[in-house]
Amino acid sequence: MNPRPVRRAPLALAVLLLAACSRHSSAPSDAPPPAPPAATGAVAPALPVANGAPRIALAADNVHIDYRVFGHGTPLIVLIHGWSCDANYWHAQIDDLARDYTVVAVNLAGHGASGRNRTHWTMAAFGGDVAAVLDALPVGDAVLVGHSMGGAVALEAARQRPERVIGIIGIDAFGSIGAPPRAGADTEFGQLIERMRADYIGATRTLVAERFFAEGADPVLVRRTADDMALAPPEVAIPSMIAFHDYDYGPALAAIHVPIAAIGSDLQGTPDLERIRKLVPGFRQQLMAGRGHFLMMEDPAGFDALLREEIGRLIGAPPRESR
Numbered sequence: 001m002n003p004r005p006v007r008r009a010p011l012a013l014a015v016l017l018l019a020a021c022s023r024h025s026s027a028p029s030d031a032p033p034p035a036p037p038a039a040t041g042a043v044a045p046a047l048p049v050a051n052g053a054p055r056i057a058l059a060a061d062n063v064h065i066d067y068r069v070f071g072h073g074t075p076l077i078v079l080i081h082g083w084s085c086d087a088n089y090w091h092a093q094i095d096d097l098a099r100d101y102t103v104v105a106v107n108l109a110g111h112g113a114s115g116r117n118r119t120h121w122t123m124a125a126f127g128g129d130v131a132a133v134l135d136a137l138p139v140g141d142a143v144l145v146g147h148s149m150g151g152a153v154a155l156e157a158a159r160q161r162p163e164r165v166i167g168i169i170g171i172d173a174f175g176s177i178g179a180p181p182r183a184g185a186d187t188e189f190g191q192l193i194e195r196m197r198a199d200y201i202g203a204t205r206t207l208v209a210e211r212f213f214a215e216g217a218d219p220v221l222v223r224r225t226a227d228d229m230a231l232a233p234p235e236v237a238i239p240s241m242i243a244f245h246d247y248d249y250g251p252a253l254a255a256i257h258v259p260i261a262a263i264g265s266d267l268q269g270t271p272d273l274e275r276i277r278k279l280v281p282g283f284r285q286q287l288m289a290g291r292g293h294f295l296m297m298e299d300p301a302g303f304d305a306l307l308r309e310e311i312g313r314l315i316g317a318p319p320r321e322s323r
Contacts, residue, residue: 052094057132059109065129066113067106067136071098075141075166075315078104080130080157082148083240084204084232086112089147092300093307101311102140106133108153110236121240123149123247127156134164143314145307147171148293149244151262155252162256167314169307170262172293175271177249178279189245193238200234213292214267221297253279261310263303265291286310 049055049069057065068087077097079090087105097103107114108126118125130153134142142164146154151173158165195203208226261284264271270287277283286306288295295303 054113055136057129057136059125059132060128061118061125063109063118063129064115065106065109065132067104067133069137070094070103070105071101073101075101075143076104076134076137077101077311078106078130078133078142078144078154078157080106080144080146080150080153081108081111082146082150083244084111084229084237085147085150088112089294090296093296093304096304097307104133104137104142106130108150110233110240116233116236121236122243123152124156124160126153126240127158127160130154130157131160134161140164141166143167143169143311145169145171146173147296148173149240152244152247152249152252155249155256158256158258159252162258165256165258167259167261167311168256169310169314170260170264171295172262172264172267174249174260174262174276174280174283174285175264175268177253178275179272193242196234196238196241200237201230204230204232204237212267212294213298214265214290216290217292217298221294225294225297249279259314261285261313263288263295263306263310265289265293265295267292284310284313 052068052070055067055069057067059065066087079087079093081087081089087107090105094103094105106129108129109118110116110121114129126149130144134157144154144157144165144167146152146168148171151168151170154168154170158168192203192207205226208229209222212225213222259282260280262271263286266287266289271285273283273285276285286309288299288302288306291298296307
């Protein structure tokens, strides 16, 4: 396979990685961090944890990862937010899903209540955050649901813990897989990064308000999301955005063989399914017409119905064939 076509997401999609989430150098190799060593010796029995109470997992680079667990049932549904976001962006999905599944809402490093003591903000490192959470939970099948940048994170998590993951659902993600570089995209992206370095709050608020929502979107939601994203720590947000822009989907797609689906908006046009399926056989995409990048917040009822449909299709689905 020629990895070139899957090297860079065009700016429109790389920017969408900003995925509207919340606060609270070039990167080195994006290779997955090693799995933690097996525990030895006696282990004290775990104390009961209240539904939705904060929990902490330790990533391979000693960053504390905050996560919450809701409901019960199988498989685990692991919700992974996007760039500069946090687990609160899944608020409208948790109660519905928790009626039938165990729902795990993760705050990636540098987001929400998770630690920021990390040097390199790569997709592989974020995937390691999700892997650490899976390691902290009882053995069982997991479906990873990743919004925007969270889609790439889900691929990396599945690459690191293939024995746990039975399927991946990208939310407004994966549309750039296999796409050739767009003329001028790198220049445009570089200019955006410079604006963010000069005025992160102002540049981010403008970007989110002007690029992430469809015409007619709720202005209160637009303003709230733009303000929230603008409060993300720039020392995390900017290198994370660069890492996502430079992310190569090829190695992860070659390494994992679980079904991959997506639920997206038509804000950036209709994805080229034929192109994507050359790299992801069996890839499915459902579109929510007239919506923007934050499908789960803009139309919770419509989104939840589609998400449940995709989860149902993944349960018991055969592995994706190797390429």
